[in-house]
Amino acid sequence: MRDEARPAHGGYIQADETHVGVQTPDKKGSNHRGYFWQYSAPGMGVVFDFEMTRGKQVAKEFLKDYGGILHTDGYAAMKKTSAPKI
Numbered sequence: 001m002r003d004e005a006r007p008a009h010g011g012y013i014q015a016d017e018t019h020v021g022v023q024t025p026d027k028k029g030s031n032h033r034g035y036f037w038q039y040s041a042p043g044m045g046v047v048f049d050f051e052m053t054r055g056k057q058v059a060k061e062f063l064k065d066y067g068g069i070l071h072t073d074g075y076a077a078m079k080k081t082s083a084p085k086i
Helices: 056-062 076-081
Strands: 012-022 032-041 045-051 069-071
Touching (some): 032 056
Parallel strands (some): 012 069
Antiparallel strands (some): 032 045
């Protein structure tokens, strides 16, 4: 993830993840479940981060320097990513 796409301290962002089928050589005949992680701020724009996992480490890495309000749908992994300033 490029640094300019990471959220800065302060403000308000929304985050969510959604699954998408991904063809891989590891799962012949069926799709692997990958994820689009979405981060946005009203009036600012949207960042989509594709990852092959829904694990908490994805949001934790993306939000590591963020220190504002984080609006999510309550997915438990998001709660575990929260830095002290979120």
